Every structure is written in C-alpha cells, then in structure tokens.
Amino acid sequence: MEIIKPLIQYLAVIILSPLLLGLINRVKAKFAGRRGQPLLQLYFDLYKLSYKTPVYSRTTTWLFRAGPVIGLSAILCALAALPFAGRPGFLAFDGDFIFLIYLLGLGRFFTVLAALDTGSSFEGMGASREVQFAVFSEPAFFLALAALSKATGKLSLSGMFLALEPASWQAAAPALLLLTAALFIILLAENSRVPVDDPNTHLELTMIHEVMVLDHSGPDLAYILYGAALKLWFFGALIASAVLPRHSGSWLYDGAAFLGMMAVIAAAIGTVESVMARLRMIKVQYLLMGALVFSILALLFQTGR
Amino acid sequence: MSIPLVPLENIPFLPMEEFTRTVTGKLRSGGRAAVFFAMPEAGAFRLVMAIAFDLEGRLEFLSTAAAGSFPSLTPELPQLHLFEREIYELTGLKPEGHPWLKPVRFTGAAARPGVAEFFRVHGSEVHEVAVGPVHAGVIEPGHFRFQCYGEKVFQLEIALGYQHRGVERRLAAGPDARGIHYAETLAGDTTAGHAWAYCETIETLCGAAVPARAQVLRAIMLELERLANHTGDLGALSGDVAYLPTASFCGRLRGDFLNMTALICGNRFGRNMFRPGGVNFDLDAALAKELKARLDAAFRDAENAVALLWETNSVVDRFDATGLLLADAARGLGLVGPVARACGIPLDTRRNFPFGPYHDFTLSASGRGDVYARAYVRWAEMQKSAQLVDAWLDALPGGPVAAECGPLRPGSAAMSLIEGWRGQICHAAVTDDAGRFRYYKVVDPSFRNWVGLAMALRNGEISDFPLCNKSFNLSYCGHDL
Known part of the structure; x- marks a missing residue:
C-alpha cells in the first residue's frame, strides 16, 4: 500500500501537468476578453507531435537528439523525489534537494548543448541568454532550499515539507515569505514566463528559452513541451507545499487542497502575465538578483536563530 | 494649396x-x-x-x-x-564616390534579392545574425543583417527588394484606367494616401478642380486610415512587450476603424474610393450620423486602451530610451512622418504643404526619438485625426463629389505631396508631347525611413529590434514598389 500512493501521486503529476498551462492560458484569455484555447490544448499538441516524423538538419549530431530526451528524463526523475500534498515522493532521500538542482542543471546543460549543436545564430543567442540567467536563478534556488532546510531541520525535500507546519510559519514567517517570493520569481524565470520571457512571442530575437528549441520537431518537440509543463509543475508544487503547511492526515483531502493550490498558482502566473509588460533583456538579471537576495536573506534569518 | x-x-x-x-x-x-x-x-x-x-x-x-x-x-x-x-x-x-553602392531592389533577370555584399565587422568576438527574408510572423519579406558583440548591435544592414513588382514602371505606361488601382495597392495599408497622391498628380496635370465635398471625403478616408493603422501599431507595440490588455483591445479597435472605411466605400482598406477628379462614393446624412456614432465609440475605447500604456510602469520602462534616434541623424537622412516628428522635427505635409481641406493644421512634434516618443506621437495624431473627422462629418460641404478630368497637359511636370499615416508620400510625373506619362516616380515614406531603423538599432540591444521595428512599422512593398 505504501508504494501505491506515491505511485498514484506520481501518475497524477505526470497526467495533470499540461493542464497548468491550459489554466494559465485561460486566465490570460479572460483578461484579454477572449474565449481562449481549449484547456486541454497542450494534450492535443502533444498527441499531434507524437506521431509526426522529426526533421534533423545534417549539421547536427547525436547531441541534438539527446537534448530533449535527457531534458525530459531529468525532470521526470526530479519529480519522483518531489513531495505531493505533504507526502514524500518515492525517490526521497537525505540531501535529495541538491540532487534535484543538479538534475535540473543537467537538463539545462543538454538543452543548451543541443541548441549550440545546430550552429544557428538564433539558438546560440538563446543558449547564451539561458546560461546567463541561470547564473542568477540557480544559486537563488539553491539558497532558497537551503533556507527551507535550515528552517525545518530536514535534509530531504520531502522531509522539509512534511516538517513544515502552521507553527513554522509563525516561527519563521519572514524567512518563509522571502523564500516563497524567491521561488515564485525563479518559477517565472525557469519556465520562461512574463516578465522574464514571453512564451507567446514569435520574435526569435527576443526569446530566451523558446529560441533554443526552434529546430526541434515531432516527438522531440513533444518531449520539450511536455518537459516544460512538468518543470512548471515542479516549481509550482514547491510553492504550493510551502504555503500549504497544514496536513489533515486525509490523503484525499490534502491532495485536493494541494491541487487547488496549484490552480491558484497557475491563475497567479496568468494574472502576472496579463497585467505587466516584459522586462527589457538587460533588466532580467536585476529581477533574478532580487530573488537571489531574498534567498540569501531567508537563509540569514534562519542561521541567526 | x-x-x-x-x-x-x-x-x-x-x-x-x-x-x-x-x-x-x-x-x-x-x-x-x-x-x-x-x-x-x-x-x-x-x-x-x-x-x-x-x-x-x-x-x-x-x-x-x-x-x-x-x-x-x-x-x-x-x-x-x-x-x-x-x-x-x-x-x-x-x-x-558613393560609399556603399549596391542595388536597392535587385531588379533585372540576373539579380537575386539579398545577394550582395554586406557590411561586416571583424573580430573574434563579433558575431553575425541574419534574420529573414522569411519571418516567423505573417509579415512581408525583408532581410536584416546584424553585426553584434554579445547582445549589443554594432551595425544593422537592411536588404529589401523581395516585393518588387515593377509597379512604378507600369504606372509610367499610363495614364490609364488601371493606374488608380496600382496606386491603391502600392503599399496595401496606405490605400488612401497613395490613391490621393496619384489623383492629385493627374488633376494637376489636367487642371481639374476637385470639388470641396470630394476633398473633405478624401480627407476623411485618409484620417480613418491613419486612425486604423496607428491603433494597430499601438496594439502591436503593446503585444511586442507582452502587455496583453492594450494589444487585445487595439486589435479589435483597428477593425472598427477599418469597418468605418468599409461603410463609406465597401472596402475595409478604402479601395475604390478615389478617382482622378474626385471620389466614387458620397455620404448621405444618415451615414454621416452613423459614422459619427461609430467614431465616438471606437475612439472612446481607444482612449481607454491606450491610456493603459502610459499608466503601466513596466510598459513605459520598456519603451523609454529604447531605439534612440537623434534628431540630427533623422534630419540628415531626410526622414519623414511620425518617426521624424518623434525626434522633434516639425514636418507634417498637412501643415508644411497643405492639401485638400487641411487649413490651419497645427501639429506638435516633440520627443527624444525613442520608442516611447514614436508611440506617443501616434496617439497624439490619433486624437487630432478623430477631431478632424468628427468636425468634417458635422459640416460636409455640399456640391458634387467629382469633376471631369480632361487630357493631360503635354511637356509638363507635376508633383503631389500627401501626408499618409507613415509620412510624406510623393508622386511626381512628367508628360511627353502627346500628353502621356513620360516618367512616373513614387516615393513612399518607407523608402526614406528604413535607414532610420538601422540607425536606431546602433549600439542598442538586439533583443530590442522587434520592438523598434514595430515602432517604425515600415512597408516592404512601399519601398520595393
């Protein structure tokens, strides 16, 4: 029985992730006075892409094909260690948060290599931007999780969120607030959302993440899109777990509350995207530095206690 | 005059x-x-x-x-x-002694558009980015070559010519019945501007006096065209910085203005309205009233949608100081239209060379030549256009809407200057001894302003290019003819 529930949770994540993007798009459409695309659009897209024949440029090597596969595998692995509604993921172990960060780093590294492999100037530019912004968002992410670890005294991500109680918010509100804010900024940056990137633009010169995957097609592109949806879930779940510390003990009730929180986060992302413009590329780093500073402060508050 | x-x-x-x-x-x-x-x-x-x-x-x-x-x-x-x-x-x-002598439109059988020398910056860390002629969006073809150092643009060279249709040469074979249709489609979004310029050239050559009512109807078409395009531009600028509300509203409002054009002549782009000597369609009182109501409604919505731009800090920050074009450079390159006015150059054909019913036209040209200024000038012009159309609809002069055009005077030259929504449109014609065209020349504002875009990008960020490009919003086929 103890293996079944984590598996069901994992399955739920794998199935529900693409729905988050549908929700975001729906919120944006409401703001714009449009009807919007179907909630399940990404599922349709993934299905369509899955049976298409990919096209590979003669200038690319195995790296180009490996990028999407490794990217998807890395995030699938990471999700296995992620707690769900306060329940540990089945891959949880002490120190797993460092492992997770490296898994995401590995996915990014291969996405960047695959982009560089095409030799296209657009993709090179995107790779350069991706890496430049990762320089700020990775340490911010690392320190945010370190602060959380310090606040809860646990070394595994599942342990941290399990130990997180309403009382922790009373005891360490500034630190938790700061790290939640940092996580939200990192979520926007890592998932190429406004104000860092614009997921809807068709203008290659302004893209960060999207431009790196321009040459992928067919199932490879499906892996990338699906991987992106999973990554959004990953960061959303961290925030949802941080702001929902109360656990009733009922698996169904906690699960429903958690899913509801994920929907709220999707709506929040959609709202941010609807009410503000994108940042100028050179100012993105200031936003990410803000996230880094939040994380550092959160860690400092906890260390001083 | x-x-x-x-x-x-x-x-x-x-x-x-x-x-x-x-x-x-x-x-x-x-x-x-x-x-x-x-x-x-x-x-x-x-x-x-x-x-x-x-x-x-x-x-x-x-x-x-x-x-x-x-x-x-x-x-x-x-x-x-x-x-x-x-x-x-x-x-x-x-x-x-021309410093950069290369073809403009790559005409002739052997020429292939875009195949030419390009300015190059050398150095191990300098990289070249080539964009187009096939673009991701549904736009016309054009090739852009950037010499970059990281994200910084040292130099942008624009190679056009992919839309060359030989329309200028075809116009020179006139005047004939098809001339006006070629003029209307010289640059598809500037139908009223080019059609008026063509008609006025012919009218000058044959000495026809265009009735006052026709002049006002023409001006209404021209200003509606300006309203529609400026609205579309402000929406597109908003879309480019991922600011959804204004982008969505303006997309709809542009359609409202185009529909008003269609109410008058049956075509959303104003085709078939102009003819040498006057216009083809008249307005009755009921239609004038309907247009006025629609204009009021659309303009009020536009006012709200555009106000969001200036009130949203993230948008202002994005527009401000992006794509700077200095007034000296703009003057030296002879730029025209909203682009020039956004640099503080007081050039508007409606004031400097008044035509049609434009009397006592006043204009405000101010700004520092950035994207913000180019957006704001558009908004200022929209307000002006709405006022003008509103006033004209109230007091349409009576009389016929067209006069007869006789034969052209032989051995003469005529020129017309019209302020289209992109800027000054110039048509010039020379007749031969038989009263046929001997030469016909079209200068679309895009022909002058494309180089301004290249200048605005110098030392800018390559990621700002789409936004700058949209703030100029120039025509490819107007340039390529």
Missing part, C-alpha cells in the same frame, strides 16, 4: 558642376530632397530633383544632364544615398 503644374521648360537646367553646388547649398540650408530621379532624355539622362523647404512650405526644382556617371553627393548629404543607388540600379548612371 496644391503644388502647381510646372512646364518642363521652367525647370532650371544647370551644368553638372553648378547643379552639384546648388543642390549641396540648398540641402544644407534647410532643404530636403523630396524626390530625385533620372529621366531618359536625348540618348542620355536628365537628373531631376525637387527640393522641399519644409519650414517655408516651398518647393524648388533643379535638373542637369548626365551620361555614364555623375558625382555622388551622398558623402556630403546622406539623405541622397538611396536615391543615388536607385538611379544607379535603374539607369546604370554611376554616382562616383
């Missing part, structure tokens, strides 16, 4: 040396070359230039004879760079 007919023999015909000296002097003291072309004459060519003194509202014509080559004035007067390249491409007359 439209520009009077000029008998060909009245155009000063100077020796080359004097022509060069005079042109240099005049263009340096407040003149701007409105048009410069080479017309075949007696086995050689005649170079003709019209110089517009914008502040005084005065035009001067000069000409000289040339065969084989002529001294390039571009090193002294950068505003002539594209005119000289065009002359070289069309006639083979070589402007000696």
Whole structure:
C-alpha cells in the first residue's frame, strides 16, 4: 500500500501537468476578453507531435537528439523525489534537494548543448541568454532550499515539507515569505514566463528559452513541451507545499487542497502575465538578483536563530 | 494649396558642376530632397530633383544632364544615398564616390534579392545574425543583417527588394484606367494616401478642380486610415512587450476603424474610393450620423486602451530610451512622418504643404526619438485625426463629389505631396508631347525611413529590434514598389 500512493501521486503529476498551462492560458484569455484555447490544448499538441516524423538538419549530431530526451528524463526523475500534498515522493532521500538542482542543471546543460549543436545564430543567442540567467536563478534556488532546510531541520525535500507546519510559519514567517517570493520569481524565470520571457512571442530575437528549441520537431518537440509543463509543475508544487503547511492526515483531502493550490498558482502566473509588460533583456538579471537576495536573506534569518 | 503644374521648360537646367553646388547649398540650408530621379532624355539622362523647404512650405526644382556617371553627393548629404543607388540600379548612371553602392531592389533577370555584399565587422568576438527574408510572423519579406558583440548591435544592414513588382514602371505606361488601382495597392495599408497622391498628380496635370465635398471625403478616408493603422501599431507595440490588455483591445479597435472605411466605400482598406477628379462614393446624412456614432465609440475605447500604456510602469520602462534616434541623424537622412516628428522635427505635409481641406493644421512634434516618443506621437495624431473627422462629418460641404478630368497637359511636370499615416508620400510625373506619362516616380515614406531603423538599432540591444521595428512599422512593398 505504501508504494501505491506515491505511485498514484506520481501518475497524477505526470497526467495533470499540461493542464497548468491550459489554466494559465485561460486566465490570460479572460483578461484579454477572449474565449481562449481549449484547456486541454497542450494534450492535443502533444498527441499531434507524437506521431509526426522529426526533421534533423545534417549539421547536427547525436547531441541534438539527446537534448530533449535527457531534458525530459531529468525532470521526470526530479519529480519522483518531489513531495505531493505533504507526502514524500518515492525517490526521497537525505540531501535529495541538491540532487534535484543538479538534475535540473543537467537538463539545462543538454538543452543548451543541443541548441549550440545546430550552429544557428538564433539558438546560440538563446543558449547564451539561458546560461546567463541561470547564473542568477540557480544559486537563488539553491539558497532558497537551503533556507527551507535550515528552517525545518530536514535534509530531504520531502522531509522539509512534511516538517513544515502552521507553527513554522509563525516561527519563521519572514524567512518563509522571502523564500516563497524567491521561488515564485525563479518559477517565472525557469519556465520562461512574463516578465522574464514571453512564451507567446514569435520574435526569435527576443526569446530566451523558446529560441533554443526552434529546430526541434515531432516527438522531440513533444518531449520539450511536455518537459516544460512538468518543470512548471515542479516549481509550482514547491510553492504550493510551502504555503500549504497544514496536513489533515486525509490523503484525499490534502491532495485536493494541494491541487487547488496549484490552480491558484497557475491563475497567479496568468494574472502576472496579463497585467505587466516584459522586462527589457538587460533588466532580467536585476529581477533574478532580487530573488537571489531574498534567498540569501531567508537563509540569514534562519542561521541567526 | 496644391503644388502647381510646372512646364518642363521652367525647370532650371544647370551644368553638372553648378547643379552639384546648388543642390549641396540648398540641402544644407534647410532643404530636403523630396524626390530625385533620372529621366531618359536625348540618348542620355536628365537628373531631376525637387527640393522641399519644409519650414517655408516651398518647393524648388533643379535638373542637369548626365551620361555614364555623375558625382555622388551622398558623402556630403546622406539623405541622397538611396536615391543615388536607385538611379544607379535603374539607369546604370554611376554616382562616383558613393560609399556603399549596391542595388536597392535587385531588379533585372540576373539579380537575386539579398545577394550582395554586406557590411561586416571583424573580430573574434563579433558575431553575425541574419534574420529573414522569411519571418516567423505573417509579415512581408525583408532581410536584416546584424553585426553584434554579445547582445549589443554594432551595425544593422537592411536588404529589401523581395516585393518588387515593377509597379512604378507600369504606372509610367499610363495614364490609364488601371493606374488608380496600382496606386491603391502600392503599399496595401496606405490605400488612401497613395490613391490621393496619384489623383492629385493627374488633376494637376489636367487642371481639374476637385470639388470641396470630394476633398473633405478624401480627407476623411485618409484620417480613418491613419486612425486604423496607428491603433494597430499601438496594439502591436503593446503585444511586442507582452502587455496583453492594450494589444487585445487595439486589435479589435483597428477593425472598427477599418469597418468605418468599409461603410463609406465597401472596402475595409478604402479601395475604390478615389478617382482622378474626385471620389466614387458620397455620404448621405444618415451615414454621416452613423459614422459619427461609430467614431465616438471606437475612439472612446481607444482612449481607454491606450491610456493603459502610459499608466503601466513596466510598459513605459520598456519603451523609454529604447531605439534612440537623434534628431540630427533623422534630419540628415531626410526622414519623414511620425518617426521624424518623434525626434522633434516639425514636418507634417498637412501643415508644411497643405492639401485638400487641411487649413490651419497645427501639429506638435516633440520627443527624444525613442520608442516611447514614436508611440506617443501616434496617439497624439490619433486624437487630432478623430477631431478632424468628427468636425468634417458635422459640416460636409455640399456640391458634387467629382469633376471631369480632361487630357493631360503635354511637356509638363507635376508633383503631389500627401501626408499618409507613415509620412510624406510623393508622386511626381512628367508628360511627353502627346500628353502621356513620360516618367512616373513614387516615393513612399518607407523608402526614406528604413535607414532610420538601422540607425536606431546602433549600439542598442538586439533583443530590442522587434520592438523598434514595430515602432517604425515600415512597408516592404512601399519601398520595393
């Protein structure tokens, strides 16, 4: 029985992730006075892409094909260690948060290599931007999780969120607030959302993440899109777990509350995207530095206690 | 005041040396070359230039004879760079000393658009980014070559010509019944502007007096075209910075203005409204009332949608100081339209060379030449256009809507200047002894302004290019003709 529930949770994540993007798009459409695309659009897209024949440029090597596969595998692995509604993921172990960060780093590294492999100037530019912004968002992410670890005294991500109680918010509100804010900024940056990137633009010169995957097609592109949806879930779940510390003990009730929180986060992302413009590329780093500073402060508050 | 007919023999015909000296002097003291072309004459060519003194509202014509080559004035007067390249491409007359002599539109059987030398910056860390001619969006083809250092753009070179249709040459075969339709589609979104310029050229040549009612109806079409396009531009600018509300509203409102155009003449782009001598469709009182109601509603919505732009800090921050174009550069390159006015250059054909019903037109030209200024100038012009249309609909002059056009006067030159929504449109025609066109020349504002975009990108960020491009929003086929 103890293996079944984590598996069901994992399955739920794998199935529900693409729905988050549908929700975001729906919120944006409401703001714009449009009807919007179907909630399940990404599922349709993934299905369509899955049976298409990919096209590979003669200038690319195995790296180009490996990028999407490794990217998807890395995030699938990471999700296995992620707690769900306060329940540990089945891959949880002490120190797993460092492992997770490296898994995401590995996915990014291969996405960047695959982009560089095409030799296209657009993709090179995107790779350069991706890496430049990762320089700020990775340490911010690392320190945010370190602060959380310090606040809860646990070394595994599942342990941290399990130990997180309403009382922790009373005891360490500034630190938790700061790290939640940092996580939200990192979520926007890592998932190429406004104000860092614009997921809807068709203008290659302004893209960060999207431009790196321009040459992928067919199932490879499906892996990338699906991987992106999973990554959004990953960061959303961290925030949802941080702001929902109360656990009733009922698996169904906690699960429903958690899913509801994920929907709220999707709506929040959609709202941010609807009410503000994108940042100028050179100012993105200031936003990410803000996230880094939040994380550092959160860690400092906890260390001083 | 439209520009009077000029008998060909009245155009000063100077020796080359004097022509060069005079042109240099005049263009340096407040003149701007409105048009410069080479017309075949007696086995050689005649170079003709019209110089517009914008502040005084005065035009001067000069000409000289040339065969084989002529001294390039571009090193002294950068505003002539594209005119000289065009002359070289069309006639083979070589402007000696032109610093960057390459084809403009790649005409001729052997020429392939975009296949030419490009300016290069050397260095191990400099990289080149080539964009187009096939783009991700549904836009016209054009090729952009960036020389970058990281995200910084050292130089942008724009190569166009993919849309060349030979429409100028076809117009020169007229005047005929199809001429007006070619004019209407010279640049698809500037139907009223080019159609008016074409009609006025013909009317000047045949001495027709356009009735007052037709003039006002033409101006209504022109201002509706301006409203629709400026609305679309502000929405597109908003979309480019991922600010959804204004982008969505303006997308709809542009359609509302286009639909008003369709109410008048049955076509959303204003096709078939203009004809030499007047217009094809009249407005009755009921339609005028309907248009007024629609204009009020659409403009009020536009006011709300556009106000969001100036009230949203993230948008202002994105627009501000992006794509700076200095007034000196804009003046030196002879830029026109909202782009020039956003640099503080007080040039608007409606005021400097009034045509149609534009009397006492006042304009405000201010701004520092960034994307913000180009957006704001558009909004200021929309307010002005809405006022004008509103007032005209209240007090339409009576009378007929068209006059007959007789035969063209032989051996004459005529020119018309119209302020289209992108800027000054210039049509010039010369007739032969039989009263047919001997030469026809079109200068779309895009022909002048594309180089301004390249300048605005210098030392800017490559990620700002789409936004800058949208703030200029130039026509490819207006340039390529």
